[in-house]
Amino acid sequence: MTEPRQLRAFVNGSAVYVALGATVLDAVRAADPAAAGEVEAFTRAIADSRGLVIDAATVVTGGAVLRVVSSRAPKAVRPGGQP
Numbered sequence: 001m002t003e004p005r006q007l008r009a010f011v012n013g014s015a016v017y018v019a020l021g022a023t024v025l026d027a028v029r030a031a032d033p034a035a036a037g038e039v040e041a042f043t044r045a046i047a048d049s050r051g052l053v054i055d056a057a058t059v060v061t062g063g064a065v066l067r068v069v070s071s072r073a074p075k076a077v078r079p080g081g082q083p
Contacts, residue, residue, distance in 0.1 A: 009064040018060055025056040028068055035068045045071040 006017045009024075011031035018027050024046050029036035038044035045053045049065035 004062075007060055007062040007064075009060050009062070009066060011066045012068060022060050023056060024054060024058045024060055024064070024066055027060050027064070027066060028056075032068070039068065039071075043071055044068050 004020070006019055007022070008015055008017055009027045010016070011028050012035075014031050016027050016030040018030055025036055025039055028039060028046060035044060039046060039056055045068070046056055047067045047069045048054050051067075051069075053069070053071075
């Protein structure tokens with residue numbers, strides 16, 4: 001049996017397929033490039049299925065449920081873990 005080359009994740013309720021090793025930002029970009037740009041500009045953030053903001057550089061896991069949420073500067077996690 002071969003390993004899958006892509007993973008399915010869900011961004012704002014829509015299924016997207018990303019390559020193994022892709023980041024959550026890559027998944028958002030696949031679903032909505034404009035929203036990904038907002039995450040990169042720190043005006044939006046990415047939250048996991050629990051509603052916790054996560055680092056945009058986090059590697060996607062199969063079946064991940066992600067939401068793009070409003071970013072509040074002190075709470076947003078910037079890529080690389082920088083505040």
